[in-house]
Amino acid sequence: MKASRISALVMAIASSLVIAACGSSSSSGGSSSTGSSKTLVGAGSTLIAPLMSQWQPAYDTASGVAVTYGAIGSGGGIEQITARTVDFGASDAPLTPAQFTAAKGVVQVPWALAATVVAYHLTGVPNQLKLTGTVLADIYLGQITMWNAPQIKALNPGVNLPATKITPVYRTDGSGDTYAFTNYLSHVSPTFKSKVGNATQVSFPVGLGGKGNSGVGGVLSTTNGSIAYIAISYVLENKFDYALIQNAAGKYPVPGVPSISAAAAALTSVPANNDVSIVDPPASASGAYPISTFTYAIVPTKSSKATTLKAFLSWAITTGQADGPKLDFAPLPAKVVTADTATIAKIG
Amino acid sequence: MSAAAPSATPPRGTLATVRRNIVDRIGDPSLRVLAGAASVVAVFVILLLAYKVFDGSSSAFSKFGLGFLTSKIWNPVTNQFGAASFIYGTLVSSAIAMLFAGPLSIAIALYLTELAPRRVRRPVATLVDLLAAIPSVIIGLWGILVMAPFMVNQLEPALHSVLGWIPLFGGSPSPFGLLPAALVLTIMAVPIVSAITREVFETVPSDLKEAAYALGATRWEMTRMVILPIARPGIVGASILGLGRALGEAIAVTQVIGGAVSIHASLFQPADTLASRIASQFQSASGTVYISSLFYLAAILLVISLIVNIGARLIVRRGIPAKVMN
Amino acid sequence: MSATIESPNPPPKLFTTSARRKRVNRSMEVLSTLAAGLAVAVLVIVVGSVVIKGVSALNLDFLTETPAPFGAPGGGIANSIVGTFLLVAIASVIAVPIGLLIGIHASEFARPRVSNAVRFALDILSGVPTIVTGVFIFGLLVAGHVQSGYAGSVALAIIMLPIVARSAQEVLRLVPNSLREAAVALGVARWRMVLRVVLPTAAGGLITGAVLGVARVAGETAPLLLTSSIASNAVSWNPTQALSSIPVTIFTLSESPAPADHARGWAAALVLIVGVLALSVFARSLHERSRRRLRG
Secondary structure, three states: OHHHHHHHHHHHHHHHHHHHHHHOOOEOOOOOOOOHHHEEEEEEOOOOHHHHHHHHHHHHHHHOOEEEEEOOOHHHHHHHHHOOOOOEEEEOOOOOHHHHHHHOOEEEEEEEEEEEEEEEEOOOOOOOOEEOHHHHHHHHHOOOOEOOOHHHHHHOOOOOOOOOEOEEEEEOOOOHHHHHHHHHHHHHOHHHHHHOOOOOOOOOOOOEEEOHHHHHHHHHHHOOOEEEEEEHHHHHHOOOEEOEEOOOOOOOOOOOHHHHHHHHHOOOOOOOOOOOOOOOOOOOOOOOOOOEEEEEEEEEOOOOOHHHHHHHHHHHHOHHHHHOHHHOOEOOOHHHHHHHHHHHHOOO | OOOOOOOOOOOOOOHHHOOOOHHHHHHHHHHHHHHHHHHHHHHHHHHHHHHHHHHHOHHHHHHHHHHHHOOOOEEOOOOEEOOHHHHHHHHHHHHHHHHHHHHHHHHHHHHHHHHOOHHHHHHHHHHHHHHHHOOHHHHHHHHHHHHHHHHHHHHHHHHHHHHOOOHHHOOOOOOOOHHHHHHHHHHHHHHHHHHHHHHHHHOOOHHHHHHHHHOOOOHHHHHHHHHHHHHHHHHHHHHHHHHHHHHHOOHHHHHHOOOOOOOOOOOOOOOOOHHHHHHHHHHHOOOHHHHHHHHHHHHHHHHHHHHHHHHHHHHOOOOOOHHHHO | OOOOOOOOOOOOOOOOOOHHHHHHHHHHHHHHHHHHHHHHHHHHHHHHHHHHHHHHHOOHHHHHOOEOOOOOOOEOOHHHHHHHHHHHHHHHHHHHHHHHHHHHHHHHHOOHHHHHHHHHHHHHHHHOOHHHHHHHHHHHHHOOOOOOHHHHHHHHHHHHHHHHHHHHHHHHHHOOHHHHHHHHHOOOOHHHHHHHHHHHHHHHHHHHHHHHHHHHHHOOOHHHHHHOOOOOOOOEOOOOOOOOOHHHHHHHHHOOOOHHHHHHHHHHHHHHHHHHHHHHHHHHHHHHHHHHHHHO
């Protein structure tokens, strides 16, 4: 009968699909993979996502390994690698001792160098407004609420600032950019440090939230008067206006590869756990952008994919760096590469 | 259709004489068992779901207890969490959505059952129902890219200038907040409530309506005297079902609500609901207490929607067709 | 069924109505018509926005290519289309047979008390917010393991099940008992009777229920966000890994600031809406046809 034939046909198609899906283990798109050793799944930082999207096809061509990456935020990256639901995690925030313990045998490998930029959306006002860390902290604490506040006017004489309300925008997800930003603000403002603190996810007293660097950018572009901290690649890709932040030497460097490299150059040595924080560099680094940050790969020391991971990491810190500058990632300093190579050797 | 009866010499059609072959002897109980098992699966899934959600929230529950429901703090740094802001956001956005959706749906149902010319009835009904078929993520996409700019540039300033003295409209305009979320929820609730209300209106006996007309009532008076009183339980049930939909909506809300942990009087301010907080934070939550707190939010949401949903079904009279209820 | 209506005192004049009452009536009629117009207008605005803004980005490349790297133009959603297809197909394979069997149980075997209890359970299940279903499946299948297309499909199947099962229950109940009795009288075994008589008669309505379920879960985002979101950019037919899906892709694109991403979001929404609306319209027409056949 017609209906039973139809249902039989549907069942046949559906079951053949399921069987075919079970049988095949490959993801197509150019290269053929024969098994799970040819794929890597990672998740985490949205800051490195633009660079990762360049690495994925390049590494696939170079080695036949397909890397899948979910940009869910640094907090998510730490969580997923702790739960071992992914092969590697990516975070701009270094692991705390508690997180190291919870993760049961991982190492962190700084594999890219970029910055968190303060972008703003204010019609009628030119690009590159000058701000200081204390003013920024007060904005995010809700102490400074209008763009034409005296503190901002004092830093920008000659700029016609409108009487618009400032809407700070922050990350709702666990974010390495939040870590870098709150790290910097906690350095320059003791009030901020005690009221809000420094972590991948904090409780901001005022403002609007967005998910991921992308989401924050979206909120920024819709809201006149908003100010946000966003990873540098997104700011320059979307041509947002951005602020120049005064560094410890009193200068206002433009965020970009030169000022980020200057901040990294101030690093004297790489500690044993690879925690290389470079926010608010000392005055000796006169051209340094004060909210620069490394970003880390978090990798288990023992796993079934250890060989593949080692190869990928080694490629990323050497050949992969060449894809960085066009997205405003500065190349890794030599001492970091040396420390990384030693760490990578410990895997597997 | 012939029964297999290898040596059936007695006249056909006599059940007693038909010998059942092996296939039939296995087939009947097999079908019964399979069908019964499927029903058991349905019940089992709900029980397992409730168990998993409550079990996942146990760490947070043992740490915060019921105080979680009244605490406004949501601080991953100090590992202090509380659901009060989200319960507020959920209740307010859904209440406003129902405030709009209720009368709108009754009006639409009235139009479709009483006012519309016959030819127009079917197409318009189809169009209203199709609104229910639009996936919520697309409503959210439209909300971010079309509605939010309209809100912050036109609607909210207008409301503020006219009604700004009411605290509800007191804050400064913002593209994301409780008001956009409520509007998005209204769009999603109206098709459901109006579809059920329409079905309920159609069950009102026409001789009662005709009697009212015969006594000289206008159409509106007839509606007020006959249809609305009779349909009241159905309307209430339909509204509660729509409310259930609004309470549980995560995606479209998270796209337009602004993700803030706060309780403000103003509808313009960003906020967050239970469902939307879970959706935006679940993937990146780290640490047992944090994840367990999100499970706790899910448990609260589950309890609220169960109460609302079961309440609705109990109130609505039997006989409402299944397709409408789904 | 009759009832008496109390005449207001004094009784109104039989053939005239006061101007005020006429005005009230007219304004109510206008309001009702406006309300219906508003609902239709919103539908037109939303769908219209999707169509107008989506059409410009929609081309064959969009449907056949995978996403481009960050900042690069072009690219498409081929991986999401395949992923959604797979997720929904596997969910249907799980939910449709079980839903059908539940319907059969209710109409053929169960005592009324039992089938009412099952119907109640299904009502509860359909009232569970989809994000909670996602949390449930996350706790069950993803925590401690990895995200996978199977986990996503199971979550979708749970959402689909009440729709299919309730529809099956209703439709099978409408099959006239005379057909069943005739089959049994001819000596047909119960299971054959169900499979060869009852199901084919109700086939239209059963397919409607399945199609409605598919239309509903094809657009679901929340459960997939937690179970199948870290997915490859390449086209994948492998459900043991997370699969990309159109709703999650739209969700991600909607939050981006880049206008290119917005255009892609509208185009993906157009693809999804065309699919879902086509399925819904198809289901409704099937429903009408089968209802007429069973009742007429």
